[in-house]
Amino acid sequence: MAPPKLGDRALLPDRAPAPQSLPDFVGRPAQGRYRGLNPTTKLVIAFSTALIAFGVRGWTGALVALAVVVASATYGRIGRAMLPYALATIPLVISILLVNTFLYPGASDPIAHVGPLSPSWSGLTAAVQGTLRVVAFAMSVALFALTTTTNDLVSDLERRGLGRRPSFVLSAAIGTVPRMIDRAKEITEAQRARGLDTEGRVWRRIRGLVPLAGPLVIGALTEVEEKTMALEARGFTAPGRRTVLRAMPDSPTQRALRWLLTVGTLLVLAASISGALGWLP
Amino acid sequence: MSPTERVDALDIDVENVSFAYPDGTRALDNASLRIEPGQRVAIVGQNGSGKSTLVRHFNGLLRPKAGIVRLGGEAIGLRHVAELARLVGIAFQNPDRQIFGRSVGAEVRFGARNIGLSGAELDRRAASALDQVGLTGSEAVNPYDLGFSRRKLLGIASILAMQTPVVVLDEPTTGQDAAGVERVAAIIANLSAAGRTVIAISHDMRFVAEHFERVVVMRAGTIAMDGTPAQVFAESAWPTLESTFLEPPYPARVGAKLGLGSTPTDAALVEALRSRT
Amino acid sequence: MTGDGAKTGLRLSGVRYGYAGGQGPVLDGIDLEIQPGQVVGVVGANESGKSTLCLVAAGIAPGTIGGRLEGTVRIDDINSSHAKPYELSQRCGILFQNPTTQLSGIAPNVWEEVAFGPRNLSLPLGEVIERVEEALDALGIGALRERDPQRLSGGQSQLVALAAVIALRPRYLVLDEPTSQLDPEGTRLVGDALVRTAQRTGSGILVVEHKTDLLARLTTEVLVLDHGRIALRGPSHDVLADESLERHGVSPPSDVRLRRALTAAGVPIPDLAV
Numbered sequence: 001m002a003p004p005k006l007g008d009r010a011l012l013p014d015r016a017p018a019p020q021s022l023p024d025f026v027g028r029p030a031q032g033r034y035r036g037l038n039p040t041t042k043l044v045i046a047f048s049t050a051l052i053a054f055g056v057r058g059w060t061g062a063l064v065a066l067a068v069v070v071a072s073a074t075y076g077r078i079g080r081a082m083l084p085y086a087l088a089t090i091p092l093v094i095s096i097l098l099v100n101t102f103l104y105p106g107a108s109d110p111i112a113h114v115g116p117l118s119p120s121w122s123g124l125t126a127a128v129q130g131t132l133r134v135v136a137f138a139m140s141v142a143l144f145a146l147t148t149t150t151n152d153l154v155s156d157l158e159r160r161g162l163g164r165r166p167s168f169v170l171s172a173a174i175g176t177v178p179r180m181i182d183r184a185k186e187i188t189e190a191q192r193a194r195g196l197d198t199e200g201r202v203w204r205r206i207r208g209l210v211p212l213a214g215p216l217v218i219g220a221l222t223e224v225e226e227k228t229m230a231l232e233a234r235g236f237t238a239p240g241r242r243t244v245l246r247a248m249p250d251s252p253t254q255r256a257l258r259w260l261l262t263v264g265t266l267l268v269l270a271a272s273i274s275g276a277l278g279w280l281p
Numbered sequence: 282m283s284p285t286e287r288v289d290a291l292d293i294d295v296e297n298v299s300f301a302y303p304d305g306t307r308a309l310d311n312a313s314l315r316i317e318p319g320q321r322v323a324i325v326g327q328n329g330s331g332k333s334t335l336v337r338h339f340n341g342l343l344r345p346k347a348g349i350v351r352l353g354g355e356a357i358g359l360r361h362v363a364e365l366a367r368l369v370g371i372a373f374q375n376p377d378r379q380i381f382g383r384s385v386g387a388e389v390r391f392g393a394r395n396i397g398l399s400g401a402e403l404d405r406r407a408a409s410a411l412d413q414v415g416l417t418g419s420e421a422v423n424p425y426d427l428g429f430s431r432r433k434l435l436g437i438a439s440i441l442a443m444q445t446p447v448v449v450l451d452e453p454t455t456g457q458d459a460a461g462v463e464r465v466a467a468i469i470a471n472l473s474a475a476g477r478t479v480i481a482i483s484h485d486m487r488f489v490a491e492h493f494e495r496v497v498v499m500r501a502g503t504i505a506m507d508g509t510p511a512q513v514f515a516e517s518a519w520p521t522l523e524s525t526f527l528e529p530p531y532p533a534r535v536g537a538k539l540g541l542g543s544t545p546t547d548a549a550l551v552e553a554l555r556s557r558t
Numbered sequence: 559m560t561g562d563g564a565k566t567g568l569r570l571s572g573v574r575y576g577y578a579g580g581q582g583p584v585l586d587g588i589d590l591e592i593q594p595g596q597v598v599g600v601v602g603a604n605e606s607g608k609s610t611l612c613l614v615a616a617g618i619a620p621g622t623i624g625g626r627l628e629g630t631v632r633i634d635d636i637n638s639s640h641a642k643p644y645e646l647s648q649r650c651g652i653l654f655q656n657p658t659t660q661l662s663g664i665a666p667n668v669w670e671e672v673a674f675g676p677r678n679l680s681l682p683l684g685e686v687i688e689r690v691e692e693a694l695d696a697l698g699i700g701a702l703r704e705r706d707p708q709r710l711s712g713g714q715s716q717l718v719a720l721a722a723v724i725a726l727r728p729r730y731l732v733l734d735e736p737t738s739q740l741d742p743e744g745t746r747l748v749g750d751a752l753v754r755t756a757q758r759t760g761s762g763i764l765v766v767e768h769k770t771d772l773l774a775r776l777t778t779e780v781l782v783l784d785h786g787r788i789a790l791r792g793p794s795h796d797v798l799a800d801e802s803l804e805r806h807g808v809s810p811p812s813d814v815r816l817r818r819a820l821t822a823a824g825v826p827i828p829d830l831a832v
Contacts, residue, residue: 020687022687023669025704026670151666175663175708189337190378192362193362193440194366195392195395196395197361197395199362199363200361210381214381215378215380215381218425226659226660227663228623230654232618233643233647233723234674235643235647235679236644238680239680241680242680243680244683327743429604431604431605456738456739458603458807458808460603526741526742526743528746531816535816550819551819551823554825554828
């Protein structure tokens with residue numbers, strides 16, 4: 001008889017059999033009216049609103065997208081959480097308003113004459129529309145980001161057939177940023193301790209780019225090598241679909257909604273591109 | 282290129298320093314410490330006890346939330362780290378978070394160049410530093426063609442080349458083999474002979490007992506014990522050591538069991554046995 | 559052991575290995591055999607080939623990282639060159655020095671981290687759960703199950719990584735300086751876990767370490783590696799007390815050092831047990 005292997009049940013002293021159900025914190029579904037929706041549903045909503053905001057000319061696209069986003073946020077009771085994201089668009093919005101109002105090409109309907117500058121109504125219209133588009137887009141992204149964790153999204157996509165490699169890359173990419181930031185801090189400290197001046201005049205600070213970026217890049221490359229070995233040692237390159245731990249909640253209503261939104265958005269975009277929607281305000 | 286040139290001695294005075302990180306973690310809690318010029322001090326304690334936070338106050342990487350840090354009698358205040366690096370050189374634990382030079386020669390000169398050295402003096406210092414870490418003759422080698430432990434020695438060399446009055450070594454023996462540990466021991470002895478202050482953070486109690494005259498034990502942001510190895514590893518101190526998850530070195534345990542008093546090193550134990558018979 | 563002795567064991571025969579793009583062989587003629595139930599230690603100076611030996615034994619070299627291998631590496635009934643990496647990892651697990659990089663980096667909690675391997679093998683959910691629970695249990699880290707793997711101490715991370723490895727149920731385990739980056743508490747945590755693992759399971763373990771005190775506790779046999787060759791081998795006690803150990807760049811265990819110091823001083827050696 002072959003000798004038992006590490007981790008084999010046979011080797012553990014007599015215990016009650018291990019629980020056969022998944023611990024409840026594993027893949028715990030998100031709570032909340034909008035949050036609790038299936039991640040792919042939320043993804044489709046985000047894509048649709050973003051595409052409609054930019055894909056349809058005039059007021060309609062932006063307003064419809066914004067309305068959908070605001071309605072969803074209200075339904076999900078996360079309106080307040082979205083505020084910082086809305087406020088973050090202000091700098092961009094101001095520049096859009098100014099540039100378009102004052103510098104709109106070919107405008108022939110001036111509002112007033114302010115010295116050499118002639119703000120125009122067409123410009124102002126374009127400005128406000130542009131603003132609405134940007135805000136709609138930003139809010140659409142915010143809505144998604146605030147209500148969906150990377151894990152849940154990737155888990156659902158994988159269940160629907162996304163390969164293990166792209167899934168891993170997606171999950172890992174998000175986690176990379178905080179790690180790189182921590183690493184950059186360590187590198188900065190070590191180089192400052194060797195006299196690299198990060199507090200002095202600007203031109204001295206620019207010289208610091210290579211000593212700061214160099215170890216970061218080298219470290220990232222080394223990590224890729226180590227990670228590859230570690231992943232293979234954990235069977236990552238085995239064939240087949242990875243075992244699903246817990247399926248994200250879904251419903252026929254959501255399925256229908258996703259189809260509707262996808263097909264609808266594509267139709268609208270096609271119509272918009274072909275000029276059939278010129279009659280919309 | 283003698284490593285025993287005398288330099289300006291510098292004392293370090295930490296007075297009632299407290300520090301908390303932005304996320305609220307209290308890393309130092311009213312710690313006070315005075316290190317005389319030329320001392321060999323080991324700072325020990327488990328991860329999170331405040332050792333790394335403490336030494337980062339010596340060169341201004343961290344500024345105290347309360348209390349004062351003085352170098353040579355003068356408060357550090359807001360002096361730039363780049364300036365303080367001339368006085369206190371810290372060789373951090375992970376060489377791969379600092380090495381970027383394409384050659385050993387370029388890397389070892391980095392710190393010294395930053396503090397204004399050049400030409401023949403720079404070359405002299407670089408050669409001396411490489412000699413101390415056993416990398417003479419490897420000036421053209423790419424640092425990443427060296428193994429990890431030799432890269433670590435290279436990191437230490439780049440600090441040695443700066444010839445600062447105070448040298449801080451963060452975990453210098455971790456991952457080193459027997460030869461590497463001996464080199465680090467020799468470096469410490471050389472620095473001390475030259476009158477420079479050597480401060481090391483270490484997990485290796487044996488190394489600490491054998492090469493340092495003073496051991497500072499930290500726990501939860503405070504200094505739990507501060508004394509010679511014989512004092513810190515004496516049986517009466519074991520409960521304190523245990524509370525910070527440290528174990529006295531083997532000779533100390535044997536000596537206590539044989540009733541020989543405090544024998545933190547093999548040599549001390551041999552001596553105690555010899556004088557008993 | 560088994561009735562069919564020829565078919566078990568982690569066996570390296572006449573192994574020479576050089577990295578891709580490297581200069582010359584790093585391992586130069588290695589013959590080594592580990593049977594289930596044995597715990598073998600490997601010591602040597604840095605750059606003597608210790609880490610390479612681990613990679614070759616686990617089949618990662620040349621399997622994943624390339625390089626030139628001469629000789630054979632067999633794990634029980636298969637030749638490592640003829641097996642895929644995911645097949646090898648179910649026969650021989652490997653634990654690296656760095657506590658964090660060997661974790662997947664994408665698991666939100668320890669439970670899912672340990673489940674990573676079994677999930678990769680497409681095992682049925684029930685079996686995934688069973689393996690995870692047993693691995694956590696075997697290492698006594700059940701209390702960490704909900705914790706974020708990126709926020710653990712070094713010692714805890716190593717235990718999680720070890721649990722993740724044994725969830726694949728390998729018969730052999732290779733450990734490359736598992737405690738070198740840990741503080742004393744972490745070293746103790748991992749050292750104890752290894753002793754328990756070695757005692758309780760019938761696995762074959764190869765452990766590379768500088769800490770000869772730990773090896774004295776853990777192993778029955780020790781190999782000394784020097785410039786890619788096995789310079790010395792035998793029962794732990796003998797090898798670790800050998801006169802030539804320091805010449806090969808290895809520090810002897812504390813009791814051996816003390817004995818030598820006493821002998822050199824002409825002082826009779828008392829009972830050194832603590």
